[in-house]
Amino acid sequence: MLIHGGSFNPMKALVIAVLLLALAFGASSETAFFSLNRFQLRRIKERYKTAYGRIRTLLARPSRLLIMILLVSELVNLTISSLVTGTLEQRFGGGTHTANQWYLITALSLAINLPLLVVIGEITPKIIAAKMNRIVALVNSGPLYLLYKILLPVLWVFDAAIGFVLRSLKAEGRDHLSKTMSVLSEDDFVLLMEEGHREGTVDPGERKLIKNVFEFDDSTVSEVMTPISQAFSIAANARVIDVMPEIRAQKFSRVPVYGKSKKQIVGILFVKDLLALRNHPGLAETEVKSLMTRPMHVGPNMRLSLLFRRFRESKSHMAVVVNPVSHVRIRQSESGHFDEEAIGVVTLEDVLESIFGEIADERDVLV
Known part of the structure; x- marks a missing residue:
């Protein structure tokens, strides 16, 4: 009893304090160990080889580590609750109690156990461990490793039983947690990259390239396209001889071809086709539309990864x-007419520049 015969019982108070420390130890260990990323583990390996060996052993079978922490924590929880409840029963005279006394004992037990177990034993150590997971893991690795070795036979039994249940339920095996922990997430990779950048091992160009690669799958066509009002295009019914000077001046290898208006793109002209036919006697009077090819249509919200x-x-x-509404009509119409409203053009160069940055313009490729 904490209070026996009106006096304080230091022994029982000491036992509860030790048990609370054990509970806090388990809670902080769970958070610290299972939040370590590969970068932190590599740092521990470089500076604390002995501690790293213990941590690596514990994390080799994370299911057993979790079983051990939860098993010990539950035993400590039950012991503290029993001690507090037993003390309250003795305080009310022991023996048989009335219903009202039991209600009061239960209420007082909850009022005492909740702050002790939840606030002091669980929440506070977990918050500390989340903020200082590497330090907590290093400090706790020694006692935790010793306890792991002592309880290994018991842990093996529990691990086997849980594995049997999971297999019976056709759930993922107990090694799934280990496989999950071995996967390097995007956040972990970015963390490694930023640390390398601060230390000078990753230069600014490499850092930008890596960030662009991760952002590539989230980028859309509308972010890199050239608005149709700014794009160079030529009329479908124009004669080649009339547009050739302008095409040479612009020096693009591909040119959008429009019909009634510049928002009605009806084809793509490959300038190399003009060069191949430049000695043809009838080329000068030929209309552009006879040389163009059917364009590929995409929506502004298409992912760049899909466009690539x-x-x-x-x-x-x-x-x-094309306008998203007219983009729907493209799939529904089989008339062969190109009456969709164009809002821009996008090239492979635009897509690649979203990753690698500014590269040689098409103008540099043409004659």
Whole structure:
């Protein structure tokens, strides 16, 4: 009893204090060990080889480590609750109690146990461990490793039983946690990259490239396209002889071709086709529309990663970005008419520049 015959019982208070420390130890260990990332483990390996060996052993079978922490924590919880409840029963005279006395004992037990177990034994140590997980893991690794070795036979039994239950339920095996922990997440990779940048092992160009790669899958066509009002285009019914000077001046290898207005892109002209036919006697009077090819249409919200795959599959380098409403009509119409409203054009170069930054312009490639 904490209070026996009106006097304080230091022995029982000491036992409860030790048990609370054990509970806090387990709670902090759980948070610290399971929040360590590869970068932190590598730092521990470089500076604290002995502690790293213990941590590596404990994390080799994370299911057993978790079982041990939860098993010990539950035993400590039950012991503290029993001591507090027993003390309250003795305080009310022991023996048989009335219903009202039991209600009071239960209420007082909850009022005492909740702050002790939840606030002091669980929440506070977990918050501390979350903020200082590497330090807590280093400090706790010794006692935890010793306890692990002592309880290993018991842990093996529990681990086998849990594995049997998971297999019976056709759930993921007990090694799934280990596999999950071995996966380097995007956040971990970015953390490694930023640390390397601060230490000078990753230069600014490499850092920007890595960030662009991670952002690539989230970027859309609308972010890199050239608005149709700013894009160079030529009329479909124009004669080649009339547009050739302007095409040479612009020096693009592909040129959008419009119909009634510049928002009605009806094709793509490959300038190399003009160069191949430049000695043809009838080329000068030929209309552009007879040389153009059908354009690929994409929506402004298409992911760049998907557009890149579309470019590769179709072996195209330019696509027309159309209004989302008219983009639906493209799939529904089989008339062959190109009356969708174009809002921009996007090229393979635009997609690649979203990763690698500014690269040689198409103008530098043409004659």
